[in-house]
Amino acid sequence: MRNILGSEIDSAAAxxxxxxxxxxxxxxxxxxxxxxxxxxxxxSRDTRA
Known part of the structure; x- marks a missing residue:
């Protein structure tokens, strides 16, 4: 999981x-x-965190 902060949301989907x-x-x-x-x-199939 990676958080999307601030204006990063505008380009994240693209x-x-x-x-x-x-x-x-x-x-x-x-x-x-x-x-x-x-x-x-x-x-992912990889179960290592």
Whole structure:
């Protein structure tokens, strides 16, 4: 999992090209520096954290 902060949310979806990666957008109206706007998760067969 990787947090998406502030204005990173604007370009995050465009960067996703792997079907194993999913963007969870929290739908917050305003982005500000350091504010958690969503997160990205990746599905993997590797169970090591």
């Amino acid at each position: 960067k996703l090209t792997d079907s194993r990666v999913h963007l969870h957008d929290y739908g917050k109206a305003e982005a500000s520096e350091g504010r958690k706007m969503g997160h990205i998760t990746q599905i």
